Amino acid sequence: MNEGRAITEQKSGPAWEPLAWFVACLLLYVALGHVAFYKTDGPDIVRLFDAHQKTGAPLQHPWHVGFLPALEGFRRALAWVGLTPNYVQLGNWWSALLAAFGVACMRAGVRRLGLDARTGRLAVLALALSPGTLLFASVVEFHAPLLGMTGLCFWWTAVQVQRPSWWGMVALGGLCHGAFLIDGQGLFLPAWLLSFFLARRAANGWLRRDVLLGALAGGVHVVLFVLLPSVLPGFYGFWSNLAQGLHEEGAIGRPQSLDYTPTIFWQEWLWPLLPVSVLVFAAPVRRTLRLEFAAFVLGLLPFLYLSVRQLVFEPEYGAYMLPMALPAALLVAQLFTGARWKVLVPCLLLGLLPWAGASRDHLKAQAAWDAQFASAVAQAAGGMKPFVLVGSARELAAAYARLQPDELLWVRENATMARDKATPGHFAGIEGYLRALHAGGRAVLLSENALASLDDPRAAMLAEKATLQVGANDTFAGPLFAQYLRAHFTFEPAAPGLLRLVPKR
Numbered sequence: 001m002n003e004g005r006a007i008t009e010q011k012s013g014p015a016w017e018p019l020a021w022f023v024a025c026l027l028l029y030v031a032l033g034h035v036a037f038y039k040t041d042g043p044d045i046v047r048l049f050d051a052h053q054k055t056g057a058p059l060q061h062p063w064h065v066g067f068l069p070a071l072e073g074f075r076r077a078l079a080w081v082g083l084t085p086n087y088v089q090l091g092n093w094w095s096a097l098l099a100a101f102g103v104a105c106m107r108a109g110v111r112r113l114g115l116d117a118r119t120g121r122l123a124v125l126a127l128a129l130s131p132g133t134l135l136f137a138s139v140v141e142f143h144a145p146l147l148g149m150t151g152l153c154f155w156w157t158a159v160q161v162q163r164p165s166w167w168g169m170v171a172l173g174g175l176c177h178g179a180f181l182i183d184g185q186g187l188f189l190p191a192w193l194l195s196f197f198l199a200r201r202a203a204n205g206w207l208r209r210d211v212l213l214g215a216l217a218g219g220v221h222v223v224l225f226v227l228l229p230s231v232l233p234g235f236y237g238f239w240s241n242l243a244q245g246l247h248e249e250g251a252i253g254r255p256q257s258l259d260y261t262p263t264i265f266w267q268e269w270l271w272p273l274l275p276v277s278v279l280v281f282a283a284p285v286r287r288t289l290r291l292e293f294a295a296f297v298l299g300l301l302p303f304l305y306l307s308v309r310q311l312v313f314e315p316e317y318g319a320y321m322l323p324m325a326l327p328a329a330l331l332v333a334q335l336f337t338g339a340r341w342k343v344l345v346p347c348l349l350l351g352l353l354p355w356a357g358a359s360r361d362h363l364k365a366q367a368a369w370d371a372q373f374a375s376a377v378a379q380a381a382g383g384m385k386p387f388v389l390v391g392s393a394r395e396l397a398a399a400y401a402r403l404q405p406d407e408l409l410w411v412r413e414n415a416t417m418a419r420d421k422a423t424p425g426h427f428a429g430i431e432g433y434l435r436a437l438h439a440g441g442r443a444v445l446l447s448e449n450a451l452a453s454l455d456d457p458r459a460a461m462l463a464e465k466a467t468l469q470v471g472a473n474d475t476f477a478g479p480l481f482a483q484y485l486r487a488h489f490t491f492e493p494a495a496p497g498l499l500r501l502v503p504k505r
Helices: 002-012 017-031 041-055 067-080 087-113 117-128 131-136 143-162 166-182 184-204 208-231 242-250 258-270 276-285 287-310 322-335 344-351 353-358 361-381 393-402 424-439 448-455 457-464 478-488
Strands: 386-390 408-410 443-447 489-495 498-503
Touching: 002 117, 017 087, 017 117, 041 067, 041 087, 041 393, 067 087, 067 166, 087 117, 087 131, 087 143, 087 322, 087 393, 117 322, 131 143, 131 322, 143 166, 143 184, 143 322, 166 184, 166 208, 184 208, 184 287, 184 322, 242 287, 258 276, 258 287, 276 287, 276 322, 287 322, 361 386, 361 393, 361 443, 361 489, 361 498, 386 393, 386 448, 393 408, 424 443, 424 478, 424 498, 443 448, 443 489, 448 457, 448 478, 448 498, 478 489
Parallel strands: 386 408, 386 443
Antiparallel strands: 443 498, 489 498
């Protein structure tokens, strides 16, 4: 028995290797962490998380319902060991941790499949150094945590391929639901995982039991998806009322036609996830990979469909397709493991790293904008601790990236509040809060952008997303709030784009 274990370890690599991949990738991804937010999801995550920390607001995102509770658990674990990162660091570390975990789980799963060590390492390297992985593992987003859950589900699927069991497939259905909780896109993972399970098991001939096992795991996933939102409606957000959720998803104001499929396929798969996104389509050349390639295609299609519905004119650099980089990397590694490819493919992967860095230019630009905004706030505060009312989503991102959580307030909720809910008591409460800050020695600041968004909330929202369906300004409380501020405060120019609010007698 010991001799057999030694032979297996020599073939597939040592048992400790997944841990080594985890540590190496975690250090790499943390080192790559950005100080700016990637797009709007990051500030939204932080805003909801901050609201919970300040006011006890529900720790919930309407679509990715388990993400924020998991992030809070991570924050508490860090606090237990004496680490208190700011919100951007917390989100970056969470992405890095889960991405590294996904890579390690992939390595463990490949060992379970019995592939030789060189093939396994090439597959893991292709995933770990994918431009998409490097990007989303270093920013505050949903996608790297989903990659972590994808890796976990893949590992357990590989365990079931090796030694399937009824309870093991029940657990697989539960793990897929866990992936769905972290990121709603995880709903589609079983399309690939169960097809992959059957493709791998088919190497020993089709077995009725294998089909039933796959159906069991899929059934558990479906039952949990249907049952739990009705049992826990307060936790499952839009999933508790799917008709309302689908209405919200369909009201984004962007085209959702399948006519855009070729464009999205290039924009979200081929270009951002090179080289595996292209090389994977050579897999059918090898007869032994055709069933596994068919499973990959079945898994890819729902993620592509979702990208078409969501991302026309809104490029996301492969975010929605990132889970499928794992099976693509696995297929490419199995295809190109001959001696002639031993050096070429790793060199290709490493050669793309500078290009992957160049793709982050927009993050560098946003970091520069954030720094300029923070400098203006410091100038306007004149040595006092600031409190800034910010207007646009871009200003909110800069404030969360560069200021402390108690130094900012986003005026969007007041600007877009229904006018019939804007009572005099509500305005008076805000006035009293700002006066108290001023009396306590704080520099109370208002960005010109925030004032403009109060005066004209419709224009402010359309400037950020022209496809939104927005009501007329006379339905919003923003203009009333702007009038109230002018009546009770003097606006003094303090820095470019910033006004100081001084209470009137």
